[in-house]
Amino acid sequence: MIPSVRKYLTISLLLLFITPACGQRSQVGQSETPSPAVSQSADLDKETVIGEIGNPGVGDRYFPMLGNGGYDVTEYDLQLTWDPNLRFLSGSATIYGTSNINLLSLNLDLSGMKVLSVSMDDANLQFFVEENELTVVFPSVLIKNTDFSITVDYEGTPGLINDSLFPFEGGWFNSARGVLVAGEPSSSQAWHPVNDHPKDRAHFNISMTLPSDLSFVTNGVLVSKSSDAKSTTWEYETEHEQAPYLTTIAIGKFSQTFEQTFDEIQIRHWVEEGVQFPSQENLNLETMIIIFEELFGPYPFGDYGILAVNENLGYALETQTLSIFGKDLVGNQQIQAHELAHQWFGNFITLDDWSDIWLNEGLATYAEQLYLEKVNPNYNIDESFFEYYYSLSDQGYEFHVKPRPGDPGPTALFSSSVYIRPAMALHALRLEMGDPLFFQSLREYVRTFGGKSATPEGFIETFEDNANKDLELFFQQWLFEDQLPPR
Numbered sequence: 001m002i003p004s005v006r007k008y009l010t011i012s013l014l015l016l017f018i019t020p021a022c023g024q025r026s027q028v029g030q031s032e033t034p035s036p037a038v039s040q041s042a043d044l045d046k047e048t049v050i051g052e053i054g055n056p057g058v059g060d061r062y063f064p065m066l067g068n069g070g071y072d073v074t075e076y077d078l079q080l081t082w083d084p085n086l087r088f089l090s091g092s093a094t095i096y097g098t099s100n101i102n103l104l105s106l107n108l109d110l111s112g113m114k115v116l117s118v119s120m121d122d123a124n125l126q127f128f129v130e131e132n133e134l135t136v137v138f139p140s141v142l143i144k145n146t147d148f149s150i151t152v153d154y155e156g157t158p159g160l161i162n163d164s165l166f167p168f169e170g171g172w173f174n175s176a177r178g179v180l181v182a183g184e185p186s187s188s189q190a191w192h193p194v195n196d197h198p199k200d201r202a203h204f205n206i207s208m209t210l211p212s213d214l215s216f217v218t219n220g221v222l223v224s225k226s227s228d229a230k231s232t233t234w235e236y237e238t239e240h241e242q243a244p245y246l247t248t249i250a251i252g253k254f255s256q257t258f259e260q261t262f263d264e265i266q267i268r269h270w271v272e273e274g275v276q277f278p279s280q281e282n283l284n285l286e287t288m289i290i291i292f293e294e295l296f297g298p299y300p301f302g303d304y305g306i307l308a309v310n311e312n313l314g315y316a317l318e319t320q321t322l323s324i325f326g327k328d329l330v331g332n333q334q335i336q337a338h339e340l341a342h343q344w345f346g347n348f349i350t351l352d353d354w355s356d357i358w359l360n361e362g363l364a365t366y367a368e369q370l371y372l373e374k375v376n377p378n379y380n381i382d383e384s385f386f387e388y389y390y391s392l393s394d395q396g397y398e399f400h401v402k403p404r405p406g407d408p409g410p411t412a413l414f415s416s417s418v419y420i421r422p423a424m425a426l427h428a429l430r431l432e433m434g435d436p437l438f439f440q441s442l443r444e445y446v447r448t449f450g451g452k453s454a455t456p457e458g459f460i461e462t463f464e465d466n467a468n469k470d471l472e473l474f475f476q477q478w479l480f481e482d483q484l485p486p487r
């Protein structure tokens with residue numbers, strides 16, 4: 001939170017709530033219609049409940065302002081209207097969550113949008129906006145473990161998130177053709193109020209009203225589409241919880257193709273006009289899914305597909321069940337395998353802290369190699385990957401060695417070394433453990449941490465337990481030194 005707001009809240013609210021004069025909770029708070037979400041129970045009535053100011057960050061080592069403390073979100077219900085001519089978004093976001101401390105106020109992340117009102121159970125709440133933080137003040141303490149819903153009405157022209165620590169631009173990209181939302185570690189706060197950290201996953205229910213000549217695409221399942229004379233409302237729901245940065249949006253001329261169900265997974269792609277989408281022979285997701293299910297365990301979600309954008313994006317992003325590809329990379333099988341593997345590593349298992357990024361990128365990069373090994377009988381990981389990169393460092397090339405992947409720092413979060421070196425480590429570990437034990441450990445890691453956040457300690461322990469060996473030094477050498485470990 002911004003110091004001035006924090007100071008104001010600390011002085012005015014703490015005095016209100018904590019001084020003996022306000023022992024009667026019913027007198028506390030200025031709202032005429034006290035919210036039922038605030039506990040009014042008789043046993044608390046006579047007590048002084050000391051509330052805390054919800055933290056403006058969730059405690060991430062690299063991005064201290066991402067996420068917030070004191071509550072967990074279960075669902076975002078976003079009702080949006082887009083005017084493409086004015087590039088103007090009007091939103092009403094209802095955030096369903098649960099307090100995990102006694103809250104005087106809580107924060108949401110929101111960047112560059114104007115907040116019109118904030119309410120809880122039809123009562124308006126006081127709020128402050130400063131930089132990328134929206135502070136919502138409760139009329140009286142929101143007791144720990146209370147389910148609440150807060151509605152934020154807001155509007156503006158969304159854009160990119162202004163945060164000097166981010167490695168790349170992220171947020172809401174406007175173009176002449178339409179809109180694309182993409183970014184890691186964040187894009188959500190550019191267009192809706194959010195607890196913007198992968199630690200706090202939630203369901204998304206998104207409805208968008210826009211002119212009928214445009215399509216609206218986001219993750220999950222299209223549950224309804226209705227039109228009047230000029231505009232169409234599209235509504236999507238996610239079946240599983242997802243980290244906010246894994247939510248994407250695309251607006252433009254998109255059509256849904258290749259709808260089919262395979263192994264109870266609905267495969268569908270959203271392809272923008274003008275994109276040459278690869279044929280099924282060239283993009284064989286079925287084969288990829290079968291290979292990865294065998295290696296990692298069942299595909300964790302109910303649908304998958306590609307959002308193919310008519311632009312040379314220069315990247316792909318593993319947005320949940322709908323990976324983003326530009327037309328430049330959509331035909332690249334290795335990157336297809338990478339983004340698919342992220343559905344297990346990064347999406348089903350999320351990060352607890354952005355400094356642990358190697359857990360996502362190392363595993364997705366190694367998965368590319370596993371895929372190549374399975375589909376090409378002549379492919380040799382040892383030579384083409386492991387020895388190849390070792391020999392590059394022998395020759396003095398160090399892009400895959402530094403920065404140290406275990407702690408690359410925020411602005412170097414997606415350095416090559418964060419991708420390649422942990423993948424080399426995984427291969428070295430596989431060589432040491434042998435295939436049966438290695439893949440058994442990998443599947444156990446998915447079973448243990450799927451649907452949760454993982455930590456490097458949890459990952460390493462899973463392999464240690466199976467190998468019956470202390471692997472601390474092994475991982476120390478592979479992730480935290482300035483050179484590759486000696487062969």
Ligand code: TRP
Nearest residue numbers: 168182183184315316317318414
């Ligand atoms: N996670 C993405 C991948 O591995 C790459 C990525 C990192 C990215 N940061 C991004 C993509 C920001 C788009 C925007 O494929």
Ligand code: ZN
Nearest residue numbers: 338342361364
């Ligand atoms: Zn990746």
